[in-house]
Amino acid sequence: MEPGTNSFQVEFPDFSSTILQKLNQQRQQGQLCDVSIVVQGHIFQAHKAVLAASSPYFCDQVLLKNSRRIV
Numbered sequence: 339m340e341p342g343t344n345s346f347q348v349e350f351p352d353f354s355s356t357i358l359q360k361l362n363q364q365r366q367q368g369q370l371c372d373v374s375i376v377v378q379g380h381i382f383q384a385h386k387a388v389l390a391a392s393s394p395y396f397c398d399q400v401l402l403k404n405s406r407r408i409v
Contacts, residue, residue: 361388 350356364370364385371383389396 361385 373384373386375382386400390400
């Protein structure tokens with residue numbers, strides 16, 4: 339940071355759990371889901387960003403833009 343520059347820090351102690359909770363609510367309501375995963379005939383709606391952040395496999399699939407047909 340540059341000398342003489344003012345800054346401040348805001349902390350949100352429950353931010354990460356709140357974000358995950360809200361993303362799960364959106365998923366359950368089918369809101370803002372951008373990928374469908376089919377497992378034994380069952381369709382699961384999901385968020386690519388959440389899948390990519392939680393699984394190296396899905397991260398590779400999303401980054402390779404191979405997400406139209408994930409196997």
